[in-house]
Amino acid sequence: MTASSLCDFRPNWYTPLPELDTCLALASDLADAAGVVIRPYFRTPLKVEDKPDLSPVTAADRAAEHAMRELIERRFPGHGIIGEEFGPVRTDAEFIWVLDPIDGTKSFISGVPLFGTLIALTRAGHPILGVIDQAILRERWIGTAGRASRLNGAPIRCRPCAELAAATLFATAPDMFRGSDTAAFARVSAAAKLTRFGADCYAYGLLAAGFIDVVVEVGLKPYDFCAIVPIVEGAGGIATDWRGGKLDLDSDGRVLVAGDRRVHAAALALLNG
Secondary structure: OOHHHHHHOOOOOOOOOOOHHHHHHHHHHHHHHHHHHHHHHOOOOOOOEEOOOOOEEOHHHHHHHHHHHHHHHHHOOOOEEEEOOOOOEOOOOOEEEEEEEEEOHHHHHOOOOOOEEEEEEEEOOEEEEEEEEEOOOOEEEEEEOOOOOEEOOEEOOOOOOOOHHHOEEEEOOHHHOOOHHHHHHHHHHHHOOEEEEOOOOHHHHHHHOOOOOEEEEOOOOHHHHOOHHHHHHHOOOEEEEOOOOEOOOOOOOOEEEEOOHHHHHHHHHHHOO
């Protein structure tokens, strides 16, 4: 199949299509390529730089994204790319790859294996394919629109949770919340059974695999959340913004993900209370 034949997708962006298998094969190759780059850097002395937003970046982040971009350009030169470390290209394309080579760089530079490589493919702005790859633990979550999500090839499912009082809640860090967002998160946390921090994208994988129940975060960019949407939805969960709207390239970075719609509804009410 050629790259141009992907443009023959039917109009409904969410319809599951055989052509996605070609993109899924590339996504797996992208994760493999990133892992080859990342593993030799882990728990070694690294120069850490601060970006303008004061978030850290290393040679591993840049080299992993560069390796993935090269593969995309070679196989699908008409597709767009949005990555964390380099400038976007062809953002008017129907299909755009959204890349975060190391989501959780703070964990990575601390020697904590809870970071991950995030790979998403969007069509008309909507995520239709997602990968979370943990290169050290060699765990890989894959989700595609309309199909069951998998962890290392095995089907996964979010667990049922009838109410927030029984739920385990995750966020990357308490200091990611500012102003009124701090109070909103506190309301959800107070209602949850257990609140934990520090897993970055790994928390979304745990939710899709049925080990936790809800993730609430703010300040995320498309490369932070696009990959998790097909994975969570393909495991029976729900991923929205804080208003209950679908997550896409234009979302405002406020993310609410839950494995059970009852918990999602309860958390959504508290966030907007």
